[in-house]
Amino acid sequence: MITQAIRSQFIEIVGEEWYKDSTQERYCYSFDATPLFQAMPDAILIPGTVAEVAAILKVANHAKIPVITRGSGTNLAGGTVPIHGGIVLLMNRFNKMKEIDLQNLTVTVEPGVITADLHQEVEAKNLFYPPDPGSMRVSTIGGNLAQCAGGMRGVKYGVTKDYVLGLQYVLPSGDVLRCGGKNIKDVAGYDMTRLLVGSEGTLAVITEVILKLLPLPAYKQTLVAYYDQLIPAAQTVEQILANRIIPATMELLDQSTIKVVDQYAQLGLPQNMKAMLLIEQDGHKEQVKIDMHQIATLAKRVGAVQVKIAKTADESKKLMMARRVALSALSRIKPTTILEDATVPRSRIAEMLSAIEKISNTYQLTICTFGHAGDGNLHPTCLTDERNKDELKRVEAAFQEIFETAIRLGGTVTGEHGVGIAKQHVLKYQLGATSYELMKRIKRAFDPNQILNPGKIFTSEHRKRLVVRK
Amino acid sequence: MNDHLQTSQKLMDQLDQCMHCGFCLPSCPTYRQVGLETYNPRGRIALIKGVATEKLKLNAEFTKHIDACLGCRACETACPANVAYGNLLESAREFIVQSDQKSNWIQRFILKHLFTHPHRLYTLGNLLWFVQKTGLQKLAKSFRLLNLLPSSLREMQEIIDPVVSPFIRRKRKNLSPSSSHQRLLSVGLFTGCIMDIFFYQTNQATARLLTSLGCNVVFIKRQGCCGALHLHAGYKSEAMQLAKRNIQAFEQSKVDLLVNNAGGCGLALKEYHHLFENDQAWYQRAVHFVEHVRDIHEVLYELSPLPFKKSLNIRATYQDSCHLAHGQHIRKSPRQLLQQIPGLEYIELEDADQCCGSAGIYNLTHFPMSMKILDEKMAYVHATNAQLIVTSNPGCLLQMKKGIIRSGLDKQMQAIHLVDLLDQLIFDGDNEIVDRI
Known part of the structure; x- marks a missing residue:
């Protein structure tokens, strides 16, 4: 609860213009991109300086008011839903690109910078920031760090955590600290940078980010392979890696996704195929051509019915379109689209895909699977209607089985979306009690009053103040 | 709380189609300026849903947030889930009109007392010509009389071109025959309301281009304002009345196509059938009408290369x-x-x-x-x-x-x-x- 006195303190810090607490304003911050979760914050604060962030945290920490740091609110695990009320700390005024360091190949940005804007800026200088989550035109770098966002280029280039060199962050106490920097090697103490990346706003508020950049690859080529069975598609992925080739992207679409995508975009995809793989390689032209030729040969040998290498950039674009429009195509069919991200080691994709198909049949659900086959990160996507309570129960049961299968195969319940609220019931099961407790102790060391994004990652110790389910 | 609202199942379905993914955010011009959820489509849809399900009050704040939307529909292009944002916005504005929330007086005056009356508009055109021709505008400027106008009107009056005199306007014939040896099509020209005063020349140019490309151009009698602005402001019954007038005028004209040169009017014309979803007879007539509406650029491109x-x-x-x-x-x-x-x-x-x-x-x-x-x-x-x-x-x-x-x-x-x-x-x-x- 925010008392009159605290409200005045907050307003004194950020100014009247940047403090919002009308019912309708709060209502607009009661949800993010996650289906089914909604809860009202007490106020929205939009700080403009690090000093303001520190001052806000001090007040909130003293009064034990929850603080939910937020960028564009596109996360898919309920990470920014204020289930215990409190204040939403909106970071989108921190939107400056501070420096592109051409000697060290780093970029220093504020957390509110939009991911795609960063891409554009560095690519103009022939540099490359690989993480490209599906929401990159909307999402902020701060949000990407909080969730350790992935994307389609994970196979070869890794994910957000592989590019963060240093941070400035603020603790609930109001202390402004730095970790890491522009050093490629730095083992002075624990790696706080890596710890904060993916911490979902539960440990600190990030106010500045130093990211590593790569040279922009000179050449890129795309290949598509169609399969009349699911297993050979997965085997192709395994074979490519086993042959010491690491493509930039390996995306898979299953038959139900192919059908929906083709109905939507009329790309002329063969609807009788059980799966399609989209593979991209980048780098030096000669090497890319050699790799692509070898990939095509492997795909055919394993059992692809048809393999086609794009001849022009336009053709590549058209091929990748099938993957890019997948979410759009799927989300038009039913009101509620639940996109999951169970992930397994790449050698287990075939088993995972068959399991998903079986589970989908058992529970009589429409589950379309597409995703980043190259890094084992699949997106089984359930098309449902949140108003159909009976079906929702089956959806929950089905996903529970999918999670259990992923863990059994040595995988994880979440590859890139985070735990938030959506996965917290399975976290302990995956980690084991001791790891789970250790993580909670780390949380307490940073945030003894439990004000930073309470009720996320770990199941809550407090009673939830507001209705969580819509 | 908001019990006077008429929320249809269709409206609720359209609201539920939004999965709040936020993909519309960067496309929204007001969000780009303000950076708040209340100024983007995802937030506005949430507010409309809140009001429709009686979780939120339909009050002055709601009106403010909904009125701040430009209605540009860039979010529809960005939306992966095909949410009919334009419809939702129109419904929200209809709620506001139904609930007697005070809307902007300039808007009320223009929409209710001007655009719905072709004769008043015609007179306005004459009046404007008189003011411009006699130098009254300059005079008013030099005596600071324009300061009596609200600042927005004062600011925008400087860009208005001279309007065409009533004598020339009266000379327009109802039919401009094709000037080419071919007779491809008989085309009705949708002249619009305000368009025909401020952009009379553009309408004439449209007709000239079409006739030179082999079209007979008809200035259809009894046509009027398309009703777009009324619909966007929540005055649905006025919009329906205008739509009926235009549909009737088109049907009587027997032209092959109805061509317009204003993107905003054109879209309203192409969506007339949405207005009559509860009236089967008018719905059919509207669908027939919509099938014959074209934007001038579509037609010109089809008839190109141009001479x-x-x-x-x-x-x-x-x-x-x-x-x-x-x-x-x-x-x-x-x-x-x-x-x-x-x-x-x-x-x-x-x-x-x-x-x-x-x-x-x-x-x-x-x-x-x-x-x-x-x-x-x-x-x-x-x-x-x-x-x-x-x-x-x-x-x-x-x-x-x-x-x-x-x-x-x-x-x-x-x-x-x-x-x-x-x-x-x-x-x-x-x-x-x-x-x-």
Whole structure:
């Protein structure tokens, strides 16, 4: 609860213009991109300086008011839903690109910078920031760090955590600290940078980010392979890696996704195929051509019915379109689209895909699977209607089985979306009690009053103040 | 709480179609300016849903948030889930009208007492001509009488071109026969309401182009305002009344196609069937009507190559009309037509399909926000180094003229409707733009 006195303190810090607490304003911050979760914050604060962030945290920490740091609110695990009320700390005024360091190949940005804007800026200088989550035109770098966002280029280039060199962050106490920097090697103490990346706003508020950049690859080529069975598609992925080739992207679409995508975009995809793989390689032209030729040969040998290498950039674009429009195509069919991200080691994709198909049949659900086959990160996507309570129960049961299968195969319940609220019931099961407790102790060391994004990652110790389910 | 609202199952279904993914955020001009959820489509849909399900009050704050939307529908282009945002917005504004929330008085006056009455509009045109012709406008300016107007009207009056005299307007014949040896089509020209006063010449140019390409052009009797502004403001019954009048006029005219030259009007005409979903007979008539509506750029592109008589050695760029691009999905034909002009160097404008802030009468009702949006647009326009910015909708044209003055580009750049430009390059006569550049 925010008392009159605290409200005045907050307003004194950020100014009247940047403090919002009308019912309708709060209502607009009661949800993010996650289906089914909604809860009202007490106020929205939009700080403009690090000093303001520190001052806000001090007040909130003293009064034990929850603080939910937020960028564009596109996360898919309920990470920014204020289930215990409190204040939403909106970071989108921190939107400056501070420096592109051409000697060290780093970029220093504020957390509110939009991911795609960063891409554009560095690519103009022939540099490359690989993480490209599906929401990159909307999402902020701060949000990407909080969730350790992935994307389609994970196979070869890794994910957000592989590019963060240093941070400035603020603790609930109001202390402004730095970790890491522009050093490629730095083992002075624990790696706080890596710890904060993916911490979902539960440990600190990030106010500045130093990211590593790569040279922009000179050449890129795309290949598509169609399969009349699911297993050979997965085997192709395994074979490519086993042959010491690491493509930039390996995306898979299953038959139900192919059908929906083709109905939507009329790309002329063969609807009788059980799966399609989209593979991209980048780098030096000669090497890319050699790799692509070898990939095509492997795909055919394993059992692809048809393999086609794009001849022009336009053709590549058209091929990748099938993957890019997948979410759009799927989300038009039913009101509620639940996109999951169970992930397994790449050698287990075939088993995972068959399991998903079986589970989908058992529970009589429409589950379309597409995703980043190259890094084992699949997106089984359930098309449902949140108003159909009976079906929702089956959806929950089905996903529970999918999670259990992923863990059994040595995988994880979440590859890139985070735990938030959506996965917290399975976290302990995956980690084991001791790891789970250790993580909670780390949380307490940073945030003894439990004000930073309470009720996320770990199941809550407090009673939830507001209705969580819509 | 909000029990007087008529929320249909269809409305609820459309609201539920939004999965709040946020993909619309960067496409929203007001969100780009303000950065708050209350100023983007995802937030507005949440508010509409909140009001429709009685979780939120329909109060002055709701009105403020809903009124701040330009209605440009760029979010519909960005939306992966195909949410019918335009419909949701119209429903929300209808709620507001039903609930007697005070709307902007300028808007109320223009919509209820002016645009619905063709005769009043005609008289307004005459009056305006008189004021301009007799130098009363200048006089009023020098005596600071314009200060009596609200600031938005005062600011926008400077961009209004001289209107055509009543004597010339009265001479218009109902039919301009094809001037080509072919007779391809009989085309009705939708003249619009305000369009025919401020842009009479553009309507005439449209007719000239069509006749030269083998069309008989009919100025259909008894047609009137398309009703777009009424619908966007929540005055649905007025919009329905206007729609019925236009449908009837079209049916009696027996033309093959009904062509318009204003992206905003065109979209409203193409969506007439949405108005009559509860009236089977009128719905059928509306569907028939909609099937025959075309934007002039679609038609010209189909009939191209155009018989250009002159070349134009300049650099030009194109600003999309929101309702043409996002609403009617017409992006290619105006660009292609421009690029067919001999000598013209075409340069694409960055974010060309972002609203310029004109948005019907938004620049009168929300002047400061409209100007912020315009200033961002003009920065991109400036970067093109173009000498000419071409539009496909009269509202955008006026706003671009305002933008050129505001950004101090008036010595180096002009704005023109594509139809007027084509007309000047195909026909001899009054070649204003061509001569000035």
